[in-house]
Amino acid sequence: MFLLGNLFIALAGILDIVLTALYWLILVRALVSWVNPDPFNPIVQLLHQATEPILEPIRRFLPPSGIDFSPLVAFLVIYATRAFLVKSLLDIGYRFQ
Numbered sequence: 001m002f003l004l005g006n007l008f009i010a011l012a013g014i015l016d017i018v019l020t021a022l023y024w025l026i027l028v029r030a031l032v033s034w035v036n037p038d039p040f041n042p043i044v045q046l047l048h049q050a051t052e053p054i055l056e057p058i059r060r061f062l063p064p065s066g067i068d069f070s071p072l073v074a075f076l077v078i079y080a081t082r083a084f085l086v087k088s089l090l091d092i093g094y095r096f097q
Helices: 004-031 042-060 070-097
Strands: none
Touching: 004 042, 004 070, 042 070
């Protein structure tokens, strides 16, 4: 059963890394948006392509306003996912060991 426990621990680690990277990408995109970046800059395009699949569905559910609150909602979802799913996978993994 220790193999299954190690699998759950590895999945939790990978999920934590992906969520952390997504958090930082969204944060950098929000900060860069304040300075009116060049849309043809490759870094700006990368940030847009990496974060838009996450932020666009959130924007559809938020009421229209002058401020884009989708990064804030995404941060809350990422935090909740890390607090619940990652920790639950770790707990399951440690119980199987």
